[in-house]
Amino acid sequence: MTRRLPAQRIAEHLIRRACRHLPGDTRDERYREWTAELPAILHDHDIRAPILGSARTLSYAIGIVRSTRHLRGAADIYPRDTRQPAIFPRPDGVFPAIAAVALWFTLLALGTAFPSAFSSPSPWLPLVLAAVFVPGLLFVIATVRFVLWLRRRRRRTLDP
Amino acid sequence: MKLTGPLERVLRVFLADVSARRYGYDLMKAAKLPSGTLYPMLARLADQGLVTSEWEPQPDDASGRPPRKYYELTGEGIRVARLELAQASGAGRSTAHGTARPAHGSAQ
Numbered sequence: 001m002t003r004r005l006p007a008q009r010i011a012e013h014l015i016r017r018a019c020r021h022l023p024g025d026t027r028d029e030r031y032r033e034w035t036a037e038l039p040a041i042l043h044d045h046d047i048r049a050p051i052l053g054s055a056r057t058l059s060y061a062i063g064i065v066r067s068t069r070h071l072r073g074a075a076d077i078y079p080r081d082t083r084q085p086a087i088f089p090r091p092d093g094v095f096p097a098i099a100a101v102a103l104w105f106t107l108l109a110l111g112t113a114f115p116s117a118f119s120s121p122s123p124w125l126p127l128v129l130a131a132v133f134v135p136g137l138l139f140v141i142a143t144v145r146f147v148l149w150l151r152r153r154r155r156r157t158l159d160p
Numbered sequence: 161m162k163l164t165g166p167l168e169r170v171l172r173v174f175l176a177d178v179s180a181r182r183y184g185y186d187l188m189k190a191a192k193l194p195s196g197t198l199y200p201m202l203a204r205l206a207d208q209g210l211v212t213s214e215w216e217p218q219p220d221d222a223s224g225r226p227p228r229k230y231y232e233l234t235g236e237g238i239r240v241a242r243l244e245l246a247q248a249s250g251a252g253r254s255t256a257h258g259t260a261r262p263a264h265g266s267a268q
Binding site: 032033035036037039040041044053059060061064065066067070071098159 | 199
């Protein structure tokens with residue numbers, strides 16, 4: 001039983017990643033507890049086909065990911081006084097904003113390279129307009145997420 | 161303690177043999193619950209002092225498997241579990257016989 005099967009390795013990896021979200025004092029214990037169950041699942045005599053054992057092992061690991069979300073919520077494992085403050089906290093909405101800017105630059109480059117596509121009788125015009133709409137939408141999403149992030153930060157500061 | 165269906169199943173498994181210690185996968189199989197439901201429930205029961213857990217000593221068999229964590233009901237847990245299950249089955253019986261349960265604060 002010492003040889004670890006691929007399903008067990010994947011499950012261990014998932015459990016390890018899930019446990020990273022738990023507080024430091026329980027993280028290692030939970031990881032040991034949950035991974036200790038894996039051999040029992042993989043070598044369960046009630047499961048005839050090995051593929052089903054592997055499937056159940058992975059299902060167990062996915063359930064553990066859900067468990068850590070529940071446990072994290074119940075224990076408030078990110079209390080403000082113990083969370084390591086980031087030096088440069090990354091605000092929400094950064095990635096949509098970057099994507100929007102990148103798209104706009106791409107469109108600008110395309111417009112410079114193929115000016116006829118952007119002129120009025122061009123058959124590509126609907127596609128171009130749709131492409132212009134996407135960065136706009138991304139900017140709206142980025143703005144909304146950024147404003148919500150700011151509000152959360154402000155509430156956190158006001159409510160020690 | 162709000163007695164949900166999964167919680168009832170777990171309590172029944174524990175009460176089937178109160179002296180038996182159960183590890184997670186054993187409980188999952190017996191109560192037919194997924195790990196994502198079972199472990200948060202065990203954590204809540206442990207927080208309420210109804211369940212206790214302890215690590216088994218390093219197994220001395222040749223399998224090389226790591227030690228497991230075992231769970232069992234505390235004395236208070238046994239008392240509360242029996243009470244809750246009795247109330248649940250009593251409520252089930254009165255519902256089955258068409259007897260309406262008295263409202264809280266109503267005259268008996």
